[in-house]
Amino acid sequence: MNTLIFRTVAPFLTALMVLFSLFVLLRGHNEPGGGFIGGLIAVSALAIFGIANGIAAVRKALWFHPMAISAFGLFIACLAGLLSMVFAVPFMTGLWVYPVILGVEIPLSTVMLFDAGVYLVVVGAITSIALALEAGDDL
Amino acid sequence: MTPDTMGLTFLAFCLPFLGALVAPALTRLLGHNAAWPLALIPLAVFLHFLGFNAEVARGEIVTGGYAWVPSYNVSFSWLIDGLSLAFLLLISGIGTLIVLYAGGYLKGHRHQGRFFSFILMFMGSMLGLVASDSFLMLFVFWELTSITSFLLIGFDHAREASRRAALQALIVTGGGGLFLLAGLLLLWNVTDVTQLSLLMSFGAEVRASPFYLPLLFLILGGAFTKSAQFPFHFWLPNAMEAPTPVSAYLHSATMVKAGVYLLMRLNPVMGGTPAWETILPAFGGLTLLVGAVLAIRQTDLKLMLAYTTVASLGLLVMLTGFGSEYAVAAAALYLVAHSLFKGALFMVAGLIDHETGTRDITKLGGLRGAMPVTFLAALLAALSMAGLPPFFGFLAKEEIYVALAGGSLRAIAFTAAAVIGNGLMFAVAFAVALKPFLGKRVETPKHPHEGPALLWIGPMLLAVKGLVIGIFSAVAHALLTSPLASAIAGKPQTVTISAIPHVGAALLLSALTVAFGIVIFLVLDKARAAANRLVEDIGWGPDRGFDQVMRGLVRAAVSVNRLTQPGRMEVYMTATFAVVALALLVPPAVYGEWPRAPVWPANIPFHELAVMLLAVLGIGAVLAANNRLTAIVALGIQGFCVALLFLLFGAPDLAFTQFMIETLSVVILALAMTRLKLTPRDHRSLREKIPDAVIAIACGLGFALYLLRVTQGRFDTALTDFFNLYSKTIAHGANVVNVIIVDFRGTDTLGEIAVVMVTGLAILSIIRIRKGGKAGGEA
Incomplete structure (x- = not known):
């Protein structure tokens, strides 16, 4: 599969898919999408990149160890839940703020933070499995 | 209770745990002198609880606390009456001395900071245990004492004997804790209250309940294991593997008294029944005799004391269950007296060991010149333990005989047990306090000299306290023992006994005890040989029984494991899917819940069909x-x-x-x-393929039928309606599925993503193992 065309197209495809996955993540609250699906799309993107350009390239592009990304996701998901404790409401109660930036009201919430955590957990965990399997003995 | 006192009391319960946090750092900074600032923690706790003394002495019960999980009616609440207060003061008071003592005893030890940390944690658990009002808190602290004592007993973790002792103590007392949990849950079911202070008015209901007997067995299962009653006594002497400060603390005033505490606490609720008044004295009396005989057998100072502790605990249980006012008063007196003299004697034993290098009584002698202060402390404590006037121990013993003496067969039997037990303990007390100090000088591994102040302050103070309380008994009764006895009895009691001997049956029995004790002391070597012969003739003991049970358990676990985990993927897959198929197909077959044959829809669009x-x-x-x-x-x-x-x-x-x-x-x-x-190809033969195919088809069929059945049932739209209605208004999201995942059922999702991550980690490590465990490098 390592054709020249595939190798050349793969990075662009990956970039587009990752962008799309973020889009899916963010629209998830009102349209079909969300952290799980977004995460899976991002993993597919990375898988394509890996098949085309090799494991080392993916690792370099990720910068962090995928498991660390996953753990960070779990961390911010917990944080999103715990934030509600500060405001003396039960664990995992959604909190919303509506800052107005450049005249546009942007709803932000702990729920979104939580979904981002889900996204990162899925991306990290599945990527690390895929990479470990794809890698040869040079683990 | 004012909010201020409430906060301070809460702080007093937390303080030992906070101290445990800073102890290692402090010890790194100050070395063994960290004992001085650390001892301020139990001292502060002691002084705080001393402040309740006046209220409690008036017969008031101090309660307080905070709601913890209000929806389950769980609170962090405490109950301070005469019983709790006596324990709180003993634990924190002796704890102060123990911290100082440990400072001297483990001076220069690599892990002294860790030791301070453990002992403070243990102290905190113990304080919480005896002051708990809510059942759940009682259980949590009960198990915490088991866990922290495991850490303390196994402190010297490089030695196998100490690891075994620690594990044994944990299994016996922690296992007993499960009995207690079951007992408390049953109590809750019977009375519908979850607080000890409320439980007190439900005594009649509990005693009349059909569940009284199971309840009693469960509670006793907890109390007897913790308080080392026969046949669970073996863990206590084995726990002597711990450094001496641990033994002095755990086995005088704290850990082992927890079971006795529980029995005393529940005496007003569960006591007074024939079962209570038979089982408790019977096991207590038996433990007293077994402990005393085994104590005579030992030559190791700490083991001698350990077995007398077993005997004393037996005595306390016997008195708690004996069922008369005097017995309760005697239990109260003996509880306090024992904590003082046993704590002192354990510390003396450690001091001798520390200074001479041995604690074998046959290899010690003539230390009075080299260690005069130690000798004095030992003597004072032994006089109290032997029960001679005017020491506190004498008061306790007199009261015991007043309580037990009587004309009935039961009274005579228990009086005889008490006389024999006390007589043997008398002999052991003086063997410990006199033999190492008197007689000819014997060469010891280390050249003996008086230990540092840190080491002798503790035993000296405790021993002197035994004398002071004995002399000023009226004050002690008013402040300490009368409220204590009242709390145990569940009704007001006044303890009046004083150090001035009264002529009567009790004094006669005391004299008999002393005479018997002196005889045994004089022929101690022969008595030891006789006790040895007796034990050897019996051969088997609960200690070996424990090993046999543990070995059997491991063997059973191994064989079950071999059966269920053969390590072949095919077996796992076959088993899993066979079970899935059975789970899907058997229930509808049994209950006749097959789905109706579906009607084939008339006009399926072409694309769906495709x-x-x-x-x-x-x-x-x-x-x-x-x-x-x-x-x-x-x-x-x-x-x-x-x-x-x-x-x-x-x-x-x-x-x-x-x-x-x-x-x-x-x-x-x-x-x-x-x-x-x-x-690359499937290697199975047709004969192997057929069963696999059957299982696969059964699974598929099962799922299909199940789904058909589910969709044919009436669909309850309550949840759908709820989510459709509130998704936008409460959770500000139009996508119901996503709102459910991240908001309505977010905690579920949190659990799921944690599983995803852990699974990822597991797979990663399996892949790494397959690569031959090559560490390092990127993975």
Whole structure:
């Protein structure tokens, strides 16, 4: 599969898919999408990149160890839940703020933070499995 | 209780744990002198609780606390009456001295900071245990004492004997804790209260309940294991593997008294029944005799004291269950007296060991010149333990005999047990306090000299306290023992006994005890030999029984493991799917809940039919594939078709996820297959394929029937309506599926993503193991 065309197209495809996955993540609250699906799309993107350009390239592009990304996701998901404790409401109660930036009201919430955590957990965990399997003995 | 006192009391319960946090750092900074600032913690706790003395002496009960989980009626609440207060003062008071003593005893030890930390944690657990009002808190602290004592007993973890002793103590006392939990739950069920202070008015209900006997056994299961009653006594002497400060603390005033505390606490509720007044004195009396005889047998100072502790605990249980006012008063007196003299004597034993290098009584002698202060402390404590006037121990013993003496057969039997037990303990007390100090000087591994102040302050103070309380008994009774006895009895009691001997049956029995004790002391070597012969003739003991039970348990676990975990993937897969098939097919067969035959819809659109046909073709391709990779990809066809169906029936979220999952599972399965170095083709013969096919078809059929049945049932739209109604208004999201995942059921999702991550970690480590455990490098 390592054709020249595939190798050349793969990075662009990956970039587009990752962008799309973020889009899916963010629209998830009102349209079909969300952290799980977004995460899976991002993993597919990375898988394509890996098949085309090799494991080392993916690792370099990720910068962090995928498991660390996953753990960070779990961390911010917990944080999103715990934030509600500060405001003396039960664990995992959604909190919303509506800052107005450049005249546009942007709803932000702990729920979104939580979904981002889900996204990162899925991306990290599945990527690390895929990479470990794809890698040869040079683990 | 004012809010201020409440906060301070709460702080007093937390303080030892906070101290445990800073202890290691402080010890690194100050060395063994960290004992001085650390001892301020139990001292502060002691002084705080001393402040309640006036209220409690007036007969008031101090309660307080905070709601913890209000929805389950669980609170962090405490109950301070005469019983709790006596324990709180003993624990914190002796604890102060123990911290100082440990400072001297473990001076220069590599892990002294860790030791301080453990002992403070233990202290905190113990304080919480005796002051708990709510059942749950009582249980939590009960198990905490088991866990922290495990750490303390196994402190010297490099030695196997100490690891074994620690584990044994944990298994026996922690296992007993489970009995206690069951007992407390049963109590809750019977009375519908979860607080000890409320429980007190439910005594009649509890005693009349049909569950009284099981309840009693469960509570006794907890109390007897903790308080080392025969036949669970073996863990206590083994726990002597711990450094001496631990023994002095755990086995004088704290850990082992927890069981006695529980019995005393429940005496007003559960006591007074024939079962209570038979089982408790019987086991207590037996423990007293067994402990005393085994104590005579030992030559190790600490072991001698350990077995007398077993005997004393037996005596306390016997008195608690004996069922008369005097018995309760005697138990109260003996409880306090024992804590003081036993704490002192254990510290003396440690001091001798520390300064001479041995604690074998046959290798010690003539230390009075070299260690005069130690000698004095030992003597004072031994006089109290022997029960001679005017020491506190004498008061306790007099009261015991007043309580027990009587004309009935039961009274005579228990009086005899008490006289023999006390007489033997008398002999042991003086053996410990006199033999090492008097007589000819014997060469010891280390050259003996008086220990540092840190080491003798503790035993000296405790021993002197035994004398002072004995002399000023009226004050002590008013402040300490009368409220204590009242709390045990559940009604006001006044303890009046004083150090001035009164002529009567009790004094006569005391004299008899002393005479018997002196005789045994004089022929101690012969008595030891006799006790040794007796034990050897019996041969088997609970200690060996414990080992046998543990070995049996391990063996059973190994054989079960071999049976269920053969390590062959085929067996696991077959078993899993066979069970799935059975779970799906057996219940409808048993209950006759088969679905009705579905009616084939008249006009299925062409595109839906095509998708279904494609899925079936995919399955066919899987079966026909002559190559594993082809089969995996063909399975993907079927998956995509199902995703397409989801999309057609209006579930875009589900369809998207299904698409991604199918893609990734094809990629990952293909990667895993190449890793596994399998033969490219299926190697099974037809005979192996048929059972596999049967299981597969049964699973598929089961799921199909199950889904049919479910969709034929009436669909309850309560949840759907709820989510549709509130998704936008409460959670500000239009996508109901996503709102459920991240908001309404967010905690579930949190658990799920944690599972995803842990699974990832597990798979990663399996892959690493397969690569020959090559560490390092990027993974």
